[in-house]
Amino acid sequence: MSAELIDGKAFAADLRKTVGRHAAAFAQKAGRKAGLAVVLVGADAASEVYVRSKGKATIAANMESFEHRLRADTSEAELIALVEKLNADSAVDGILVQLPLPGDLDEQAVIAAIDPGKDVDGFHVESAGRLMVGREGFVPCTPLGCIMLLKDRHGDLSGMEAVVIGRSNIVGKPMAQLLLDANATVTIAHSRTKDLPGVVRRADIVVAAVGRAEMVKADWLKPGATVIDVGINRLAPAEGETKGRLVGDVDFDGAKEVAGAITPVPGGVGPMTIAVLLRNTLVAAHQHEGLEPPEGL
Numbered sequence: 001m002s003a004e005l006i007d008g009k010a011f012a013a014d015l016r017k018t019v020g021r022h023a024a025a026f027a028q029k030a031g032r033k034a035g036l037a038v039v040l041v042g043a044d045a046a047s048e049v050y051v052r053s054k055g056k057a058t059i060a061a062n063m064e065s066f067e068h069r070l071r072a073d074t075s076e077a078e079l080i081a082l083v084e085k086l087n088a089d090s091a092v093d094g095i096l097v098q099l100p101l102p103g104d105l106d107e108q109a110v111i112a113a114i115d116p117g118k119d120v121d122g123f124h125v126e127s128a129g130r131l132m133v134g135r136e137g138f139v140p141c142t143p144l145g146c147i148m149l150l151k152d153r154h155g156d157l158s159g160m161e162a163v164v165i166g167r168s169n170i171v172g173k174p175m176a177q178l179l180l181d182a183n184a185t186v187t188i189a190h191s192r193t194k195d196l197p198g199v200v201r202r203a204d205i206v207v208a209a210v211g212r213a214e215m216v217k218a219d220w221l222k223p224g225a226t227v228i229d230v231g232i233n234r235l236a237p238a239e240g241e242t243k244g245r246l247v248g249d250v251d252f253d254g255a256k257e258v259a260g261a262i263t264p265v266p267g268g269v270g271p272m273t274i275a276v277l278l279r280n281t282l283v284a285a286h287q288h289e290g291l292e293p294p295e296g297l
């Protein structure tokens with residue numbers, strides 16, 4: 001293996017520790033803990049795991065966790081009524097509705113009901129607009145985590161060629177905007193991109209966020225490129241396995257021989273999502289108390 005492993009798990013653990021220290025100081029100053037409300041609708045197995053991890057991480061970081069579990073047949077009106085109750089609750093600084101939502105619940109309508117000042121997921125159109133025009137606001141946790149890893153490795157990203165594969169509202173588009181803000185030259189590639197391998201081959205930085213297991217191959221990469229793999233895909237179990245392996249959107253075994261640095265799956269980008277969520281919640285809490293968020297958080 002020639003590539004350096006980007007250890008998102010260790011970076012995230014450090015970030016959670018830093019947030020925890022600042023959260024304890026916040027509680028002293030404000031006379032209350034910062035609070036995060038997480039809403040889970042239905043019983044999707046992966047979402048259950050993420051929601052449990054978020055609750056545990058919130059408490060470990062000296063913040064208050066409020067979990068709301070609703071039945072899968074909850075109506076949109078009931079869900080929005082809960083969001084509005086949380087908007088009005090002064091103990092709640094951040095509100096997160098775990099995605100995906102079951103059935104035909106309209107994610108956009110539910111996200112639109114969240115007070116933008118409590119939108120710690122950064123999914124509200126107001127947060128997206130603020131990111132687009134360079135105004136302060138909440139940035140989605142996964143892309144913010146990716147840019148933290150990239151800046152930690154490269155410092156200055158000015159002039160670097162970055163290719164983001166995937167154009168989702170929650171990863172691809174905000175990721176491209178963050179790279180642009182860091183003065184990279186950015187291309188967003190997607191399923192209709194002609195000659196995807198050729199486009200990826202120009203990149204100093206590749207962010208793969210397509211949700212297709214091991215789609216990005218080693219021979220698509222420029223030697224020495226930094227590869228950030230956002231995908232989390234579970235393969236079908238091989239013979240003798242009860243559970244399939246987790247893999248990213250990049251063929252890791254091949255890519256690690258060509259890339260300069262690469263995030264593994266698991267243990268790369270995934271853990272950053274929850275660490276950044278805690279960071280965003282603490283920033284929201286400072287804003288709600290009229291306090292300046294800690295420097296460098």
Ligand SMILES: Nc1nc2c(c(=O)[nH]1)N[C@@H](CN(C=O)c1ccc(C(=O)N[C@@H](CCC(=O)O)C(=O)O)cc1)CN2
Pocket residue numbers: 050096097098099100121141142232246265266267268269270271272273274
């Ligand atoms: N409202 C939201 N919903 C969803 C988000 C989100 O940011 N906000 N992101 C994902 C799920 N997610 C957090 O909610 C999340 C995904 C993955 C990880 C993680 O640490 N993954 C591990 C592997 C875990 C495993 O073994 O299965 C890793 O990559 O190392 C954390 C959070 C969709 N929904």
